Amino acid sequence: MPKFLRTFATYVALAFGLCGIFIVLYVWGLPPFSATDLQRTEDAYIRGQVTTISPQLAGYVVEVPVQDYQHVKAGQTLIRIDDRIYVQQLEQAKATLQEAEVSLENADSNEETANAQVEQAKAEIASAKAALEIARLNLERTSKLHEKGFAATSLADEYRAAFDQAEASLAAQKAALIVAEQTVRTTKVNRKSLKAAVASAKAQVELAEIDLEHTRITAPRDGTLGSIGVHVGQYVTAGTTATYLVPNEIWVVANYKETQLANMRVGQPVTFTVDAQNNAAFSGHVERFSPATGSEFSVLKSDNSTGNFTKVAQRVPVRISIDSNQDHTEGLVPGMSVITEVNTAYKIADGTAAGVGSLSTPASGIKTQNLARR
Template identity: 55%
Template sequence: MTRLFRSVSTYVALAIGLVGLAFILYAWRLPPFTSSVETTDNAYVRGQVTVISPQLAGYVAEVAVQDFAQVKQGQLLVRIDDRIFTQKRDQARATLAAQRAALANSEQARRAAEARLRQSEANVESVQATLRTAEANWGRIEPLRERGVVTQSSTDQSLMTLDQARASLAASQAAVDVAKQDVQTAIVNRQSLEAAVEGAEAAVQLAEIDLQNTRIVAPQDGRLGEVGARLGQYVAAGTQLLALVPEQVWVVANFKETQLAGLRIGQPVSFTVDALHHAAMTGHIERFSPAAGSEFSVIRAENATGNFVKIAQRLPVRIAIDARQPLAERLAPGMSVVVSVDTASPG
């Protein structure tokens, strides 16, 4: 009887050992329990969460949305008091009008300078005609003076007229040079005023942009997070007012490097969502991260030490969620999922 009891105990212990060994082999996916399905629970739903901040400082005059609201692109979210920026825009417009008036005046000044130049050139022609007359008179009087036919006073008068005509010609030519410089000055001044007008136009555009930036609108369709803006609150540029979560989401699964050998782009993926009672959904591998997750950490591990323990690294894999799934619209960034990929499926 004792021998029989010992035999039964031996068989029971042996059975328990075999079951334990089988469990370990199954847990570690070792033969004969190897599988082509790779699974990880280090996976989460991701999305492009956009933090909305003002570009300028001021008091919040209106909060047009509430927490977790659905918004459309261009919809008003928050409005900052725009009175100061409206006055700055009007001031910039007035400066632009003054610069344009100065530019118009410079055009008139240029035309006046050109008219004075033409007048000076005409005066030179007139003086040249007078000089030719004086030279002709002197040419007639000078032979008569040598013969003593004309009086000395007539000779002196003719010579004085000739000298005056020559001096007038020099003065007229100098006046032409001055008029040319006046025209050039007007042209240069116009270029300066044109640059001033362009600067004033840019100032108006900047003022318009600042005025538009007092209206903070949704950059795209999506749902809002918690709205932090409060009526009457003073906000500075860069203050986080609220967050916008767009409708497009995906899954990022962090597989161990020992699981990556059979993964290919395009392979079908199945995953369950913890928040939806482990509801099953499908997707496909879209692309792989260019480096392991440890390479993007703020404090990177230093493996060049004497006490080294090898740890399997994880590589993020982006998974696109298949369209037209009833529960897809309930997925939100941050949800935990369990991802499974059959490496036997073609990519």
């Protein structure tokens, strides 16, 4: 082969090799093709409020009117527990309440009667005082006549006895008044106790109604169910995991390296692709930053003061809101893997955006026209 052909083939191979290298660098976003304004991570997932649905009391399951992965509305019945025991407990509590209310009514009547007895005793005292005054006057007149010899001794003794009897009657009526007043006080104390018993009985009725209501487990909000973990005839206890409810509200949590956060701010636009949607692209905005790196929330924290140290870039969770009015968002569910890119070339025009650790108001409602190029 001529020498010039061998040289040409070498140049061609070298050119193809360089092209291949540049293609790889471009695809992977490595220098010189890296975009420093686009912070990208694959450590990102869709998140949502997955609620555990559990019974609050024990009993046998008598009805499960829903199925796995069914969409439900708030208040819709998910599971029903046998309520016969709780119905009878409610009836018993109502009977106890009725008995306590009757006792309180009797106490009211007794208090009225006691008050009437006090008034009667006061009237009797007034009458006894009047009788004592008459007896005193008769005794004084008779005593004067007896001293002058105009009245017999027996008559004087008779009036003396009448005076003593009136005096004793007054003392008896005063004692009766004290007894009547003590009866009123006792009745009032008993009435307070009976009112407390009525309040306790009402509370027992309300608790029984709550228990009866809890035999019917309902959806706390709109959402989609997970797998149903109970079936008809199964005995469940309080806290048994029956199913899970995933509300329609979702967001993205992207775990960015600390070296990527220097220019990242709340409100910056985000583009993310979803693996489960054939890498379909969606838009969102940076909503808020975690107050600490993920390692700080781990159960077992590493102690960097022991042994050899190797510096590892930590990751900070970043919450990203998903913009509304996008197609195919109904197919996004918590747990899906996504790839996010935050465009840090944008900044908030009024300069109020905060960086890592900010507790500012979520910026999901910030519009594109409030953003400006650096």
